[in-house]
Amino acid sequence: MATSNRPNAPELDSACVAAYDHAVRQGVFDDSDVAEQLALGEAEVLRIRTVLTDLRLLIRGEDGSATVPASPEIAEAELSAHLEAGIIERREQLARIHRQMRSLAPVYRAHRHLPQASQSVRLVEDPAAVRRELAAATRACTSEAFTVQPGGGRSPEALNEAIARDTTMLKRGVTMRILYQHTVRANLATRTYTRKVTELGAEVRTAEEIYERLIIFDRSLAFVPQERVGGRPPGAAIVTDETIVGHLWRMHDKMWQSASPYDPRDVDYASTSEEIKASILRLMATGLKDDVIARKLGMATRTCRRYMAGIMDELGATSRFQAGVRATSLGMVKPDPNP
Template sequence: MHPNSPYVYGTSTRPATDPSVDGLLVALGVPEPEERVYLHVLSRPGRTTERIAADLTLRDEQVARTLELLAERGLVCRRGARPQWSAAAPDVAVEALLLRREEELCRTRGRIGELMRTYHRARRPSAAGLVEMVTGRAAIADRWRSMQEGARHDVLLFDKAPHIMRADPGVELPLLARGVRMRVVYEANTVRAPGRLAELREFIEAGEEARVLPELPCKLAVVDDRWAMLPVSNGAELRGALFVRPSSLLDALVAMFEVYWHRAPRVPDADDPGRAAGDRRSELLTLLSAGLTDDSIARHLGVSPRTVQRWVHELMDMLGARTRFQAGIQAARAGLL
């Protein structure tokens, strides 16, 4: 920066103002050096340019120029032949800055369409710009994180291997806290690992609606009926994904999710009344329908594999089922889950 710029300041200490307001004006488009002088004038009204410069260990001409800029913004005013400076009332001056910034943001939002047209012109068109290829694990992870952060109402997920990143409480929990509805169908293989079901409890207790099936057709993420992402192909590694915008394809993906969602038994939450009363039947049936092994169920329920085997045989006899999986499905159809 040029040495004569009014923004080249010394190393003096900051004015003694409430630290909670630091950066407030910067967020409204006022450069930090101007904010610094404004906060000083706000806390020490009626001082001359020379006195303010001395307080801040700055050159008179630097402070004079900064004060003129602040006056143009309506943040400070001067009085007298040898001007003394005071801050304008913040509820008026700062509110005006805020309104101007809101107008700028509204204009920018209105031009997103123009940016998108430029974005698509710079790339090879694919399905008229409705489907975009995203390649590389890092790029896929970044796109998924952006989709989550932009969610307004609903997030739909098929949780199926391979995974590029673990579920992040720092992203999902704030979404649930601000009212975004999250519905997740987990493939049984993804919840069989020791401790995995316990991890899901944190999300379920925060409001996630979770269900489980032995197998899912693909990985899938849908946000607000506006975006969807699914792998280019199923396999051991996720190297490419399709990003789908509003279209008949997106509608079909949402419809597919709903079909599997209604077929899947739910993962009971930690406050399930039957569990609190000591009756684990509902949870046992859910784990059976998900295809979990006796050892996995035993670890989750905190009992021995032999106890699980005894409970399973009792349930199969009660339901007239020949196999463990059949017992879970029949229980779901009978409304026992």
Template sequence: MFDLLGLSTQHEMVYRAMLERPDLNVAGLSHHLAVPADQVREALDLLADLALIRLDAQSGHARVVRPQAGLMALLAKVEAEVVVRQRQVEATRAAIAAIATAHDDHRRVGEGRLLDGVDAVRERLTELAHDARTECLSFTTGRGQRPDTMQAEGTLNQLALERDVRIRNVYQNSFRNDPATLAHAQWMASLGAQSRTTPTLPMRLVIVDRETALVPIDPDDSQQGALELRAPGVVAGLVALFEQVWRVATPFGEPKAPDGDGLTPPERELLRLLAAGHTDESAARKLSISLRTVQRMMTALAERLGASSRFQAGVQASQRGWL
């Protein structure tokens, strides 16, 4: 019945049993429902993630949140996510339609032109870098940049930064594992540029002064060249796309040092989010990191706490004052 809320039939059964018998512990629920104890613990972890049960910091036991509050709040989250997702789909559809229209009409003077091949794109980027007055925005996809590419871009970006041109770039997370790209980003940061990363990017993109944009002819094959767009409506849509990605991307820099409890800021924030009822997916969105990273962080925290389950990890974290 509650599949939409992320509850399986067994999860719902454990939840209903806790409502009827709040005095039962894990062993009691296992006996009452004729379900193995490890499955009860797994259900409790999920119910805690969904904020349908909460930990009592003093006793360390779980208590059920009133259905009127817990289930309705969960449904409200689902409804809000659906609305946001629909808006993103509509915005993406509009951007695709705008790009498609501009691509069909690329021969129009003042609206755009075709840049055939990589060499043509590089030549145009050099011109734009020299002409930039206020701002350069870009998406960089792939696993790592070639040294000659980074050297050429670095020289142009340095000249632009010296003219007080603001530079912001979003890389894919895979670039974090490339030492050369990391060093390049750190060097650019020392000059005043800003870089962030995100798990995926829709395509390569360069926007100069919010007036000119370069997008690939084929997002899967940048060697084919790019389309230069100047139509205000199209460029505005691409700027909006960049800003949306930038807001949720992770700053490209060194991790912060652990605090007095040995927790890094992302780890403490993850614990806080999970204790507040966020799922792994919503915590990942809040922290601007991937779901796999959240799960890896949670596994490491559970090991440090000596916990065998997510629910037990929450109890231990509360007792240690980490929450």
């Protein structure tokens, strides 16, 4: 049975209340009497009659010759019965959807074998399919979500897609940890996103270098993106093997423990800027090219070069090599934390 498209009940305004009050005292709703007593025009009385009738507050008398006021309790019961029937029907439809889809899940799992992946490591190459799988995993998550995001600030489009998904999860009481690189602290879109999720209880930290993107749900399901080729969004490996997921979680939890807490309300970037400079100095001393250093630190090559120019100016160096030598001699270059 399809749900009725019955329109919403009309609003009961002060004129309707006054007319109903008069009808209750008189025992009948008479148009001319209501118009005279309340100083109303014919059109307004007709409107009031229609509203009260739709609300079941006016009914035909026993002989059918007059319109009389009805009990609000009876009217409420009649109006509510229709809505409650619709709610029950929709609940039954929802239960039927759950029952039918869950009955097919074993069929899908049994036959969804890809040549290059076992059931516990499933490769999904279509980015749209990855997003659907990610949305389903988010809905199913019950205790913890751990996200590792290398690179600089994320695009506003990606963040808009994430905010609705993540806030819904947080409101269910799921613990959420997000690990970024230091450079996101100066990115407005990412800072706005992190402010919203931290207000709901998420914890955010930043680190100097992060090597791989990763999302882990409930320490039992991991999304490991493929390597990005050109500008095309990558697919992902969806991992459910207990040993592999546990290893990924422990490895990145160690990175989390050494990362710096990030409060998006703090707009003082001085300390972060110094950390970035120190990281660039260390990488310069290893002889890496500008674009490689920028990629490792999650920043644009042009931004990285501006930092380098400032560092060389501070050290009075005329070359990158000279800057590295002077920084090392001054003890400014820290050992690589991930040799």
